Amino acid sequence: MLNKLLSGDFPRSRALTALLLFVFVGLALAPFLVSGARPLNVAATICVFIVLVASYDLLLGYTGIVSFAHTMFYGIGAYGAGLALYEMGPSWWAILVGTLAALAVSLVLAFVIGLFSLRVKAIFYACLGALIATLAGVLMALWLRYVGPKTMLSFEVMTDILLMVVIGGMGTLYGAVIGAAIFILAQNYLQALMGQASAALAGLPLLPQLFHPDRWLLWLGVLFVLSVYFFPTGIVGRLRARAGRKP
Amino acid sequence: MTLTTQVAIPPADGALPSVERDYLPALLIPVLALVMLPLVGSFPTWVTLTVAGLAMGMMIFIMASGLTLIFGLMDVLNFGHGAFVSVGAFTATYVLLPMKDWVQADSVLLNLSVLALAILLAMTVTALLGWAFERIIIRPVYGLHLKQILITMGGMIVAEQLIHVVWGAEQIPLPLPETFRGAILLGDAAVEKYRLIAVVIGLAVFAAMFLVLNRTKIGLLIRAGVENGEMVEALSYRIRRLFVGVFMAGSALAGLGGVMWGLYKEMLTAAIGGEITVLVFIVIIIGGLGSVGGCFIGALLVALVANYAGFLAPKVALVSDILLMVAVLLWRPRGLYPVAKR
Numbered sequence: 349m350l351n352k353l354l355s356g357d358f359p360r361s362r363a364l365t366a367l368l369l370f371v372f373v374g375l376a377l378a379p380f381l382v383s384g385a386r387p388l389n390v391a392a393t394i395c396v397f398i399v400l401v402a403s404y405d406l407l408l409g410y411t412g413i414v415s416f417a418h419t420m421f422y423g424i425g426a427y428g429a430g431l432a433l434y435e436m437g438p439s440w441w442a443i444l445v446g447t448l449a450a451l452a453v454s455l456v457l458a459f460v461i462g463l464f465s466l467r468v469k470a471i472f473y474a475c476l477g478a479l480i481a482t483l484a485g486v487l488m489a490l491w492l493r494y495v496g497p498k499t500m501l502s503f504e505v506m507t508d509i510l511l512m513v514v515i516g517g518m519g520t521l522y523g524a525v526i527g528a529a530i531f532i533l534a535q536n537y538l539q540a541l542m543g544q545a546s547a548a549l550a551g552l553p554l555l556p557q558l559f560h561p562d563r564w565l566l567w568l569g570v571l572f573v574l575s576v577y578f579f580p581t582g583i584v585g586r587l588r589a590r591a592g593r594k595p
Numbered sequence: 596m597t598l599t600t601q602v603a604i605p606p607a608d609g610a611l612p613s614v615e616r617d618y619l620p621a622l623l624i625p626v627l628a629l630v631m632l633p634l635v636g637s638f639p640t641w642v643t644l645t646v647a648g649l650a651m652g653m654m655i656f657i658m659a660s661g662l663t664l665i666f667g668l669m670d671v672l673n674f675g676h677g678a679f680v681s682v683g684a685f686t687a688t689y690v691l692l693p694m695k696d697w698v699q700a701d702s703v704l705l706n707l708s709v710l711a712l713a714i715l716l717a718m719t720v721t722a723l724l725g726w727a728f729e730r731i732i733i734r735p736v737y738g739l740h741l742k743q744i745l746i747t748m749g750g751m752i753v754a755e756q757l758i759h760v761v762w763g764a765e766q767i768p769l770p771l772p773e774t775f776r777g778a779i780l781l782g783d784a785a786v787e788k789y790r791l792i793a794v795v796i797g798l799a800v801f802a803a804m805f806l807v808l809n810r811t812k813i814g815l816l817i818r819a820g821v822e823n824g825e826m827v828e829a830l831s832y833r834i835r836r837l838f839v840g841v842f843m844a845g846s847a848l849a850g851l852g853g854v855m856w857g858l859y860k861e862m863l864t865a866a867i868g869g870e871i872t873v874l875v876f877i878v879i880i881i882g883g884l885g886s887v888g889g890c891f892i893g894a895l896l897v898a899l900v901a902n903y904a905g906f907l908a909p910k911v912a913l914v915s916d917i918l919l920m921v922a923v924l925l926w927r928p929r930g931l932y933p934v935a936k937r
Contacts, residue, residue: 414744503869507752514745557760566756573749576742577735 361591402524403480409519411470423501425485430495454482517582620931642784650790652898653797658852661845667885675747677868678754683717683850684857706772718847725846883930
């Protein structure tokens, strides 16, 4: 049963299995374990981004196609749900209609773009990735109860997704879970840590600025560059390689 | 190429076979401008729009020319090119902010020299940075396109953050020298003075690049490297050294473009380079990847179309760059001046 569900593609590393279970249990129990809006928001954002990043991984990791248009489908999903709810009032029916309409638009667009820019190469992956990204967009719109170009369609969202895929591990899908969890945790909590480091380093030249809470993306960027060099298969690939070496 | 290909050998005493020049893309610019004249309606407005478009095109060309050379010669898609634009603009503040007296002086000579100083410093810094960038970021990933895209994007993110570290997170106002402010009247048409300066500098850069590429040995090697790098290597030239030189020159040009662009915007944010990157890529794709002439015409076309569209149909202006690219690629799928190798 489990074998069938995972298509025989197990984590193949104890550390990775433990990490994945930890993320899964943590996310599942988050509403019961923690209180307050912020941790819950972090957990929900991780959930949505796991789906979004996995859909991008289908394209980048499995076919090697670099697309910077992935947030478009995410945005279509979000706007589809948002507009339907705005026009029809808050009902399950509106969500269903909005989602279906968004899926249809995404499918047509993905097909047309795939036909023109990729010439049938990997067109199935492109369409599948687009549809899943659309669903992630719907989820995000429902969670945020707000839709805007900056949160859904900006280029920053695209670079974030790229960072998550590569840091987690391209072409593994498990990498999406790890990458999204690490990135969004860092986005929310690394800042507090860096604030303490910055305060501790106060008075020294340049160092406090390097550890300023707003510079968290600097360190993730460095991590990104290093991971492209030294472990192009990301955290997941690294863990698997380590597990593979010792029999 | 097969062995049976017949090569027409020119007679030994005859002149070299002349190269057929392709003037069609270059004609697009005057044709576009003339077609727009009746649509715009008023002649002074048309002059203002056209000069503004040309100036903007020149600035975009300065930023894009380095990228197209780097791609043509080194086959490197540098998504971090925008970082050099930002760094160039921010470096200029080291000259323009402390030397306030010269900036505010009502003297063309002082204003020009302070601008020249700022440009010189910005180009030096970005050239050195380009040298480091090539060494650290790009050298390990020659020939690997996917990694190049990922790693230069990463380099761009890191560079943007480092700008925040060095220059602070706030926006920095960049003062335009006193005598470059305002507009002059050509008949009834108002033309901003700074735009004229941008046109002059852009033309100078284009002329210099054209001369270096077509009249010097270095230029010959670069052009040969674009066409067939292995052959240049086989003739015992160190192509790696050429790579470094071109990368530094390209980065310095981006720095120069950054100073011009920053003065045009008069307000600096760390994202200034990232914002322009997409436009720059559109321009070099329109021009034909690797072609300097194509890049020049592409930049002018993009800017002119954006300006006319902004006046005639503001909504269309949002997508005019993309529409222009689609139209050009439908006509010439590999850009206006395709480079032979690709």
